[in-house]
Amino acid sequence: MSQDIRAFFNEKAPFWDAMQEIPEGKLRALLSELPIARAGVILDVGSGTGVLIPFLRELFAPSLIVELDIAEAMLAEARKKFGDDGIRYVHGDAKEVVFTETFDAIICYSSFPHFEDKEETLRHLLAFLKDNGVFAILHTASREHINALHAQNEVTRNHLLPEGNEVARMLAGLGLSVLVVRDTPEEYLVAGLKKGVQ
Numbered sequence: 001m002s003q004d005i006r007a008f009f010n011e012k013a014p015f016w017d018a019m020q021e022i023p024e025g026k027l028r029a030l031l032s033e034l035p036i037a038r039a040g041v042i043l044d045v046g047s048g049t050g051v052l053i054p055f056l057r058e059l060f061a062p063s064l065i066v067e068l069d070i071a072e073a074m075l076a077e078a079r080k081k082f083g084d085d086g087i088r089y090v091h092g093d094a095k096e097v098v099f100t101e102t103f104d105a106i107i108c109y110s111s112f113p114h115f116e117d118k119e120e121t122l123r124h125l126l127a128f129l130k131d132n133g134v135f136a137i138l139h140t141a142s143r144e145h146i147n148a149l150h151a152q153n154e155v156t157r158n159h160l161l162p163e164g165n166e167v168a169r170m171l172a173g174l175g176l177s178v179l180v181v182r183d184t185p186e187e188y189l190v191a192g193l194k195k196g197v198q
């Protein structure tokens with residue numbers, strides 16, 4: 001587990017929500033594009049303080065949301081706000097956590113740049129995605145903006161968001177059908193569907 005990134009976000013956790021301005025319309029529009037089954041089980045990777053929870057509930061009425069984060073203080077903030085009803089909180093590194101459930105959707109919102117070994121992390125997470133499940137990486141700002149922001153801090157300096165096409169190639173190489181690749185000055189969305197056995 002990367003202790004640097006864990007400490008970095010643990011330290012930010014109490015102030016995280018005050019530091020964020022959630023672009024609600026854009027986030028809702030991006031999530032609405034994903035063909036996620038209603039009443040399913042959704043994994044929110046790098047979930048932080050649970051920013052996605054209200055949106056997931058509104059759009060997909062999931063039976064369970066699993067909040068995964070490497071920083072336990074972020075999860076504690078989420079639990080304070082949302083409790084345990086329909087939510088399971090998992091503390092761990094996305095590249096090695098073993099889940100007891102499989103998922104109808106796995107979403108990385110504003111977290112993918114921080115994963116140390118991106119392809120291995122994707123491979124690991126996708127093992128827990130159901131056939132016909134949706135995998136998505138999304139950001140409500142441009143790749144350039146995110147990379148410039150991360151460049152300002154010693155801990156996140158090398159936490160780069162790769163080009164959308166590069167991530168799409170990784171997903172295709174791992175057996176997904178790519179649904180959307182959007183890497184624009186406004187937003188970033190790369191999503192794929194896990195093909196079922198024919």
Ligand SMILES: C[S@@+](CC[C@H](N)C(=O)[O-])C[C@H]1O[C@@H](n2cnc3c(N)ncnc32)[C@H](O)[C@@H]1O
Pocket residue numbers: 005006009010020045046047048049050051068069070071074092093094095109110111114115116
């Ligand atoms: C920029 S924050 C975004 C949090 C939340 N998704 C939001 O938009 O408010 C990135 C989050 O990813 C988490 N994270 C970073 N690397 C991780 C990893 N390898 N496994 C799980 N979580 C990770 C951090 O602890 C942090 O909470």
